[in-house]
Amino acid sequence: MRYLVHRLLVTIPTVLGVITLAFVLIHIAPGDPAELVLGDYIGVTPEVLAEVRERLGVDRPLGVQYVTYVSRVARGDLGRSFRTNQLVLAEIAGQAPFTVLLTLAGVLVAVFVGVPAGIVAAVRRNTPADYATMTVAMVWLSSPSFWFGILLIYVFAYRLGWFPVFGAGTWGDWRSLALHLVLPAAAIGVRSAALIARMTRSALLEVLGQDYVRTARAKGLADAAVLLRHALRNAAIPVLTIVGLDIAYLLGGAVVTETVFSRPGLGKLVVDAIYARDYPMVQGAIMVFAVSILLVNLLVDLSYAVVDPRVRYA
Amino acid sequence: MWTLASATREPDPARSRAPRRGVGRSLRTLWRRRSAAAGAVVVAVAVLSALFAPWIAPADPTQQRLLERLRPPALGPHPLGTDNFGRDLLSRLVYGARVSLLVGVVSVAIAAVFGAAMGLLGGYYGGGLDTLLMRVVDVLMAFPLILLAIAIVAVLGGGLVNLMLAVGISSIPPFARLVRGEVLTQRGRDYVEAARALGAGGGRVMGRHILPNTLSPLVVLSTLRVSTVILTESSLSFLGLGVTPPTPTWGNMVADGTKFLQTAPWISIVPGIAIMITVLAFNLFGDGLRDALDPRLKGDIGLPAGAAMGGGRR
Numbered sequence: 001m002r003y004l005v006h007r008l009l010v011t012i013p014t015v016l017g018v019i020t021l022a023f024v025l026i027h028i029a030p031g032d033p034a035e036l037v038l039g040d041y042i043g044v045t046p047e048v049l050a051e052v053r054e055r056l057g058v059d060r061p062l063g064v065q066y067v068t069y070v071s072r073v074a075r076g077d078l079g080r081s082f083r084t085n086q087l088v089l090a091e092i093a094g095q096a097p098f099t100v101l102l103t104l105a106g107v108l109v110a111v112f113v114g115v116p117a118g119i120v121a122a123v124r125r126n127t128p129a130d131y132a133t134m135t136v137a138m139v140w141l142s143s144p145s146f147w148f149g150i151l152l153i154y155v156f157a158y159r160l161g162w163f164p165v166f167g168a169g170t171w172g173d174w175r176s177l178a179l180h181l182v183l184p185a186a187a188i189g190v191r192s193a194a195l196i197a198r199m200t201r202s203a204l205l206e207v208l209g210q211d212y213v214r215t216a217r218a219k220g221l222a223d224a225a226v227l228l229r230h231a232l233r234n235a236a237i238p239v240l241t242i243v244g245l246d247i248a249y250l251l252g253g254a255v256v257t258e259t260v261f262s263r264p265g266l267g268k269l270v271v272d273a274i275y276a277r278d279y280p281m282v283q284g285a286i287m288v289f290a291v292s293i294l295l296v297n298l299l300v301d302l303s304y305a306v307v308d309p310r311v312r313y314a
Numbered sequence: 315m316w317t318l319a320s321a322t323r324e325p326d327p328a329r330s331r332a333p334r335r336g337v338g339r340s341l342r343t344l345w346r347r348r349s350a351a352a353g354a355v356v357v358a359v360a361v362l363s364a365l366f367a368p369w370i371a372p373a374d375p376t377q378q379r380l381l382e383r384l385r386p387p388a389l390g391p392h393p394l395g396t397d398n399f400g401r402d403l404l405s406r407l408v409y410g411a412r413v414s415l416l417v418g419v420v421s422v423a424i425a426a427v428f429g430a431a432m433g434l435l436g437g438y439y440g441g442g443l444d445t446l447l448m449r450v451v452d453v454l455m456a457f458p459l460i461l462l463a464i465a466i467v468a469v470l471g472g473g474l475v476n477l478m479l480a481v482g483i484s485s486i487p488p489f490a491r492l493v494r495g496e497v498l499t500q501r502g503r504d505y506v507e508a509a510r511a512l513g514a515g516g517g518r519v520m521g522r523h524i525l526p527n528t529l530s531p532l533v534v535l536s537t538l539r540v541s542t543v544i545l546t547e548s549s550l551s552f553l554g555l556g557v558t559p560p561t562p563t564w565g566n567m568v569a570d571g572t573k574f575l576q577t578a579p580w581i582s583i584v585p586g587i588a589i590m591i592t593v594l595a596f597n598l599f600g601d602g603l604r605d606a607l608d609p610r611l612k613g614d615i616g617l618p619a620g621a622a623m624g625g626g627r628r
Contacts, residue, residue: 017449018453021454026469028470139590139594141597142545143590144548146548146552147548150568150571150583150586151583151586248456252458255464256553286461286465289461290456294456
């Protein structure tokens with residue numbers, strides 16, 4: 001419990017830093033926000049511009065703007081989109097489920113492909129199976145996810161026709177959602193799968209040589225039981241670490257993958273907002289990304305104690 | 315990679331078969347040396363084709379030939395085929411190496427210089443400065459690499475220089491953390507004490523004494539990070555946030571091809587293979603360098619993403 005409080009307290013300055021970075025980024029951006037808000041309206045008079053500036057608060061000193069901004073963000077107010085004039089937070093909340101779904105599916109792919117592959121490679125060490133697995137892992141680690149997604153579209157959607165190509169399906173229809181999810185999830189999940197496979201392999205190799213595994217084996221436990229009950233549990237920590245660290249990569253990958261598959265989601269929201277120079281939206285979205293990554297890492301840290309009772313946070 | 319790490323670090327596996335292990339180990343060493351050498355060769359080929367692109371490329375990469383659109387790869391004037399403007403894909407591929415490698419090397423150099431400076435200062439002086447610098451690193455790490463780069467490009471605008479800055483700044487964290495860690499272990503060493511006793515100032519101790527000792531891991535990390543940066547650059551180019559067309563980059567070549575995926579899949583597939591092979595080469599070469607320069611690091615920064623050492627910059 002004390003650890004939890006401490007960990008939360010350490011996260012606060014980081015979150016503040018994230019907010020500050022978002023603020024700074026937008027304020028070094030070229031262009032007059034008022035002009036961006038008014039966008040394509042023709043015949044804007046200087047008076048109107050001045051009024052919009054005042055309403056946005058951009059005419060005030062930078063320090064004042066910063067304090068106002070931080071306190072607004074703290075109250076959950078991320079401003080309004082330049083483009084649609086909708087609340088940024090509302091738009092983000094509307095798109096977030098698609099990205100969360102995609103990311104979770106990516107994690108599932110990563111774990112359910114990576115862990116078994118790592119086990120096979122470790123148990124069959126120095127055999128062709130091991131080399132093949134590790135080579136594939138290395139190739140996956142070296143492939144850009146957008147390109148991998150395109151290959152998947154080409155093979156499984158265009159050639160074989162198994163999956164739909166674009167969009168995310170319709171909410172409520174789980175079958176359509178699932179079908180639309182398979183390829184993008186594979187596209188963002190394979191890199192983490194490769195990392196997890198390598199991690200699992202090396203963690204298992206380390207564990208397999210330890211005394212308690214030898215003891216379990218000597219007791220006459222079957223290989224599979226030794227592996228599952230004793231070895232794998234101890235290999236869980238590195239895998240968990242990868243998942244925690246890679247969540248940022250997966251979320252970042254969602255930005256690209258959503259574009260490849262024309263899926264709605266936060267990634268597409270960010271990219272569209274950048275093209276439209278919709279700064280409040282960019283600002284809000286990257287902040288939401290960063291804060292969720294911090295939260296996931298917090299969760300991962302805490303879950304170490306659950307997975308491995310030896311980990312005690314004093 | 316984990317393969318060699320296990321050769322030295324792991325204790326005897328429970329299930330060892332003596333003769334096979336000997337053969338397995340030497341096979342593995344051979345494979346590893348070969349893979350590092352192959353990596354070096356591919357890196358060299360990529361660098362040479364970037365440097366001498368005008369002499370190597372069979373045609374002008376931007377010349378459009380409307381009569382020769384969408385030719386598939388075949389023997390003849392266009393060995394890798396042509397795109398929808400009839401531009402020769404091999405020539406575009408050769409020229410595309412320029413952007414990828416330039417961004418890869420320059421961004422990593424930016425990240426290494428700033429990261430090393432932050433790590434040196436923080437690690438050496440400690441205290442409030444260290445806390446501040448490491449908070450900055452934490453904040454940078456809260457963003458997915460690609461998203462941070464996107465945000466910076468969005469603010470600064472596109473173009474080669476901004477692209478290198480964006481990717482470079484986003485890649486600072488692993489360098490800062492690596493160097494800081496090294497400094498912390500070196501700081502208490504006798505030679506540092508001796509230098510200080512002889513009257514050397516902080517700058518001199520850091521620059522002349524500590525920095526050279528952190529050089530090998532720095533070189534290894536840099537090589538491995540080039541691959542991550544190339545992946546990031548190609549993603550940005552793919553999203554249209556990189557170097558402006560018609561300058562060919564591997565990323566925008568893949569993007570160009572997506573519209574013709576059903577009829578002319580090679581347009582997207584070919585540049586993706588180039589990215590994959592180049593990234594793979596940097597990974598293998600970096601692994602080999604690590605084994606040669608800094609065996610201590612085995613298995614620690616073996617993940618191309620620097621997941622272990624870099625705290626998981628993706």
